[in-house]
């Protein structure tokens with residue numbers, strides 16, 4: 001058994017999850033510290049949800065060590081779950097109850113008194129900006145509202161650790177930003193967050209530290225800025241060409257301008273410390289892109305570098 | 314999963330053998346939830362009460378005129394309506410429980426994914442099974458008490474033992490809710506409910522509900538004695554007429570075993586399906 005260091009809420013060593021012959025999580029090592037926002041970034045099927053479900057004590061691990069809040073999920077599942085908040089990938093709100101009843105009944109599952117859940121529901125509806133919909137059914141709510149209600153519900157027991165599985169997938173940009181704002185506030189209040197996402201902007205916005213997951217394994221780990229520094233350049237020059245002309249540019253030696261180039265079906269990504277000057281050099285070599293764009297490197301570039309594929313396809 | 318958890322709280326020996334995490338002793342929270350939901354379902358609940366009453370009426374004014382008397386459990390002659398009434402009480406307890414534990418549970422499990430949310434809290438599969446079965450049982454009891462009041466008002470029960478028909482109705486509801494929920498965990502789509510109907514209808518018709526066991530050929534009698542409802546009907550009829558028999562302990566045991574086994578199977582299946 002590994003010793004769980006001070007302030008480490010989740011510790012996994014060689015954690016494995018198999019479904020029959022299929023390996024969903026292939027031996028990962030993770031340590032999540034108290035107070036941080038920790039991310040699992042990876043494409044669909046990487047094994048993020050399977051990992052989250054093991055941490056949430058609703059899926060027994062196949063192999064390896066796992067400690068959550070200093071306890072073993074196999075032995076102390078109910079005791080651990082009492083102190084967790086869980087936002088599953090797919091909303092599982094109680095569609096036979098109203099917004100308020102959803103919060104109250106869920107609080108009762110945690111053994112809270114009727115008076116406590118009544119007060120808690122009012123407070124959480126305020127937080128989730130759902131007070132006006134208190135006595136409405138859940139089904140007609142928008143996707144963003146349902147997600148906020150699910151998050152509110154996960155907070156009913158004042159969890160020390162909040163697990164959010166793709167909290168904003170399927171939401172429009174406005175709803176996403178509202179949700180990020182809520183999560184940011186929780187983080188300020190000292191709640192430890194574990195977030196899975198396949199959106200690099202979400203990971204960059206919310207996570208202090210993250211692991212990049214691909215094909216059931218962790219391929220990189222660190223703070224978003226450190227990962228970008230380690231695996232990418234400061235800037236990226238994106239070049240788009242008329243159909244067919246991208247190959248001409250490659251034949252013209254565009255790749256020699258930079259240390260690393262990624263060839264995507266619709267554009268070239270040139271990794272460089274200074275995008276503008278690389279663009280000038282390209283022009284000087286007679287390369288004439290249809291359009292060009294200089295931007296900062298993101299986690300998307302990190303993922304591309306590590307796996308050769310895009311995060312979102 | 315470890316099966317050797319030591320728990321200082323007082324838990325019945327049966328529950329202590331369950332693997333860790335199966336049971337948090339909060340099954341009542343699911344009953345609370347059902348009570349909240351039921352406020353919107355009062356019409357369905359009410360219809361479950363009228364169903365056996367309509368049957369009774371049909372026998373009182375219809376059949377009762379054609380077949381006036383039959384031989385009762387003690388060999389005595391009794392009115393046909395008095396013969397059928399206790400059986401209808403048993404089957405109404407069954408129907409209320411089955412409705413709740415099949416359709417409703419299926420919907421909550423497959424479409425609403427309610428239990429996945431519940432299992433993310435300290436509650437375990439046995440809390441869910443116990444909570445849901447208890448609710449089905451509450452409904453069964455409501456029907457039974459109301460029906461019992463009507464039947465005794467009509468003078469169709471003739472023994473003080475008949476008061477025990479209410480706890481027996483509870484047991485019948487419990488047993489059927491438990492096997493209903495266990496069976497539902499194997500149902501994949503709504504068309505499979507046809508199978509449940511296929512079992513329920515002959516059980517309702519032939520569990521000595523409308524005619525005594527002796528009218529069936531010997532081989533068929535054996536099959537009928539496997540039907541759980543048969544045991545419920547025999548208990549009810551014996552109590553209604555005050556004809557007590559040691560075989561009633563056997564009927565009782567049969568239903569108790571079904572109730573307990575059904576509940577444990579349902580909890581185990583929930584774990585297999587949802588805690589993968």
Ligand SMILES: Nc1ncnc2c1ncn2[C@@H]1O[C@H](COP(=O)(O)OP(=O)(O)O)[C@@H](O)[C@H]1O
Pocket residue numbers: 019022023024042043044045046047048049050051589
């Ligand atoms: N209950 C299950 N049974 C069989 N395979 C599963 C199950 N859950 C997940 N998987 C498989 O495990 C892999 C990882 O899934 P998941 O953890 O959901 O990934 P992610 O959340 O990163 O998209 C997928 O290929 C998925 O099909």
Ligand SMILES: [Mg+2]
Pocket residue numbers: 045048049050089165166
């Ligand atoms: Mg997932």
